[in-house]
Amino acid sequence: MVKGSFYILLFYFLGELLSKLIHGFIPGSVLGMILLFLALFFKILDPGKVRSVATTITKNMAVFFVPAGVGLMVYAELVSNSLVAIVAAITVSTALTIITVALIQERLEKRRKKGEVKHE
Amino acid sequence: MEQIRPYINNEVFLLALVMGSFYLGIIVYKKTNITLLQPLLIAMLIIIPFLKITGIEYQTFYNHTRILNFMLGPSVVALGYVLYEQMEHVKGNVLSILTAVFVGSVVGIISVVLIAKAFGADKVLMASLAPKSVTTPIAISLAEKTGGIPALTAAFVVVCGIFGGLVGPVILRKIGVKSKIAKGLAMGSASHALGTARALEMGALEGAISGLAIGIMGIMTALLIPFAEMLF
Structure with a gap:
């Protein structure tokens, strides 16, 4: 628990430092995630050291959104004023994202498999 | 009282x-x-x-x-571990996965911003909408950076997750996608954890790939949002 928390916070801190260096272009937490991934991938950090803390907090992540989510009560007016724009933008864009990602991945996968057959 | x-x-x-x-x-x-x-x-x-x-x-x-x-911050960092755990499912598909999620992220951000703009949304609303497809903690920090309202973004992310989770499987069937990787990747890219929950119902591989997509989409979106600001 303490060990895992230390490593998570250490990588969070390193991410924040890096974020400052690039003038906040990417949030520190995202950079911390990338750094932690790289440390695990290149075997600099033993996955066992962060496993239990990382799985615990990611499994229960949704509860951390509550304080931000409740903030919606302050913006009820703004949301109802722009409801059409919000709903149209979210639904169309989400559908487009699903279609784009699925089709590109499927095409590229097929192409790769064909290529493999040719090489053999 | x-x-x-x-x-x-x-x-x-x-x-x-x-x-x-x-x-x-x-x-x-x-x-x-x-x-x-x-x-x-x-x-x-x-x-x-x-x-x-x-x-x-x-x-x-x-x-x-x-x-x-x-705790949102540490949980984003912890996603790095989740991402690492799912690497085994990727094998020879690294390049195609990165390409698909990158293009998906570009399409998602541009479409949500432009549609909102067409309906007369202001800058604050566009900044709050732009990171809608990524997992909430990342979305919130991105919204903060670009002048959006974190509470609004949190709500949009949930709406986006619920919508994608509901209609995603229907869309994938309609366009005839067969690849399990493509299905999982699309669900996770568009609808983060809620999409992943639905992808898990399709199968374990779809679920794992969808979980991976959350992390990659988060990174791609974080890289792209600063450029998206030009559209606001």
Whole structure:
């Protein structure tokens, strides 16, 4: 628990430092995630050291959104004023994202498999 | 109300309220098995009226429960571990996965911003909408950076997750996608954890790939949002 928390916070801190260096272009937490991934991938950090803390907090992540989510009560007016724009933008864009990602991945996968057959 | 407020307007009570209403949300969600009834949504539906009735200001509530908000940062970092765990499912597909998610991210951001703009949305609203497809903690920090409203973004992310989770499988069937990797990747890229929950119902590989997509989409979007600001 303490060990895992230390490593998570250490990588969070390193991410924040890096974020400052690039003038906040990417949030520190995202950079911390990338750094932690790289440390695990290149075997600099033993996955066992962060496993239990990382799985615990990611499994229960949704509860951390509550304080931000409740903030919606302050913006009820703004949301109802722009409801059409919000709903149209979210639904169309989400559908487009699903279609784009699925089709590109499927095409590229097929192409790769064909290529493999040719090489053999 | 005036008499009881001093007893409930503190960290201990409000944190217990958050945990309690979320716990209730989990029970309702599991019992009903309705995608729309997300624990987060149920918790919000309990807490918001509660604060209105008792007259506790949002800012006060936020200050008393800020430890939960702080935890968003470490949980994003912890996603690095989840990403690492899912690497084995990727094997020879690294390049295609990165390409598909990158293009998906570009299409998602541009379309959401331009459609909102066409309907007369202002800069704040566009900045709050732009990171809608990524997992909430990343989305919130991105919204903050570009002048959006974190609370709005949190709500949009949930709406986006619920919508994608509901219609995603239907869309994938309609366009005839067969690849399990493509299905999981699309669900996770568009609808983060809620999409992943639905992808898991399709199969274990779809679920794992969808989980991977959450992380990659988060990184891609974080890289692209600063450029998207030009569209606002």
